[in-house]
Amino acid sequence: MNKNKKTINRKNFIKKAALSALTGASLLSCKPKSDSKERSIAIISQKKYKWKMVTTWPPNFPVLGEACNHFAQWVEEMTDGQISINVYGGGELIPALECFEAVSSGAVEIGSGASYYWAGRSPATQFFTTVPFGMNAQQMNSWLYCGGGQELWKELYAGYNLVPFPAGNTGVQMAGWFNKEINTIEDFKGLKMRIPGLGGKVLERAGGSAVLSAGSEIYTNLERGVIDATEWIGPYHDYNMGFHKIAKYYYTPGWHETGSTLEVFFNKPIFDSLEPRLQTILETAAYRMNTWTLAEFEAKNNEYLQKLIQIENVELRQFSSDVLIKLKDYTNEILTDITVKDAASAKIYKSYDAFRKNIKQWSSHSEKPYHNLL
Numbered sequence: 001m002n003k004n005k006k007t008i009n010r011k012n013f014i015k016k017a018a019l020s021a022l023t024g025a026s027l028l029s030c031k032p033k034s035d036s037k038e039r040s041i042a043i044i045s046q047k048k049y050k051w052k053m054v055t056t057w058p059p060n061f062p063v064l065g066e067a068c069n070h071f072a073q074w075v076e077e078m079t080d081g082q083i084s085i086n087v088y089g090g091g092e093l094i095p096a097l098e099c100f101e102a103v104s105s106g107a108v109e110i111g112s113g114a115s116y117y118w119a120g121r122s123p124a125t126q127f128f129t130t131v132p133f134g135m136n137a138q139q140m141n142s143w144l145y146c147g148g149g150q151e152l153w154k155e156l157y158a159g160y161n162l163v164p165f166p167a168g169n170t171g172v173q174m175a176g177w178f179n180k181e182i183n184t185i186e187d188f189k190g191l192k193m194r195i196p197g198l199g200g201k202v203l204e205r206a207g208g209s210a211v212l213s214a215g216s217e218i219y220t221n222l223e224r225g226v227i228d229a230t231e232w233i234g235p236y237h238d239y240n241m242g243f244h245k246i247a248k249y250y251y252t253p254g255w256h257e258t259g260s261t262l263e264v265f266f267n268k269p270i271f272d273s274l275e276p277r278l279q280t281i282l283e284t285a286a287y288r289m290n291t292w293t294l295a296e297f298e299a300k301n302n303e304y305l306q307k308l309i310q311i312e313n314v315e316l317r318q319f320s321s322d323v324l325i326k327l328k329d330y331t332n333e334i335l336t337d338i339t340v341k342d343a344a345s346a347k348i349y350k351s352y353d354a355f356r357k358n359i360k361q362w363s364s365h366s367e368k369p370y371h372n373l374l
């Protein structure tokens with residue numbers, strides 16, 4: 001008999017249950033034992049887990065922070081309380097950009113962020129969020145779930161003691177807020193723009209300068225002319241930042257973030273030590289988070305884009321094909337530089353790029369002609 005499984009009579013069961021409720025010990029599964037005349041109950045005692053989830057998002061940040069709160073709730077419900085998770089916004093327990101390290105070391109069990117935040121540790125992490133002119137949300141999901149992407153992600157993160165899962169997508173972002181028109185690639189020359197990551201490197205090749213600003217400083221920097229332009233996310237978050245009050249033009253599309261995948265990641269030894277049922281529940285909750293996040297972004301972005309255009313009279317502009325083609329050329333140069341220097345990036349980008357090239361053929365015959373009709 002399993003040492004965790006005991007058969008006791010009903011009187012003892014009630015006594016044990018009361019005791020476990022008092023002591024916080026666990027008691028989650030019981031069933032009548034049919035082959036006994038005396039009514040008895042088998043109890044499987046289960047270990048309870050009280051975990052912390054650190055996130056790169058401000059506390060309760062719309063969509064992204066909310067998704068983490070949902071994740072914790074879903075896991076608690078699905079495990080019937082066996083796993084409970086306290087969610088911490090960036091800075092509440094540790095600084096936002098220390099999540100990777102904290103979970104890697106096992107100081108904290110779960111983290112949430114976007115893998116391109118960790119490009120300083122490995123440039124290859126970026127391919128699991130987005131790269132300029134990269135795949136859209138559904139193509140990213142296809143690559144990650146069905147095209148070998150997630151295996152590569154797990155392999156890369158295993159080197160950091162982490163197990164990652166896709167857990168959300170912003171959809172195509174907006175190109176950002178500008179106080180001057182961008183009609184040709186020359187208009188980027190001398191432009192100071194808050195645009196992180198590879199998008200920033202592309203801007204610099206176009207003659208602009210990429211300025212790093214924390215989320216809380218962007219509005220003031222744009223208002224005071226420290227920066228001339230900024231990208232952020234999409235209409236919902238941008239509206240709440242108030243950029244429409246201080247910038248004239250709102251440009252589309254977000255060529256630099258075409259479907260940014262978010263992540264949850266677990267400390268690997270902790271995740272690996274769990275029974276398969278709990279691992280499946282955690283993975284399933286990540287799937288749900290992935291779906292919910294994109295759905296919420298899409299719904300809210302449309303609602304707030306209409307507010308920006310119809311109530312705030314924002315001028316919506318679109319980059320010309322010439323501008324986008326040039327930005328894409330610069331992107332290809334930068335991606336070549338990265339993959340030449342870093343073997344992990346070369347391996348992952350090979351898979352990413354092959355999948356993108358293939359799926360583009362399907363998209364060009366399905367989504368593209370359909371959208372052209374809308």
Ligand code: CA
Pocket residue numbers: 173231232233257
């Ligand atoms: Ca962004």
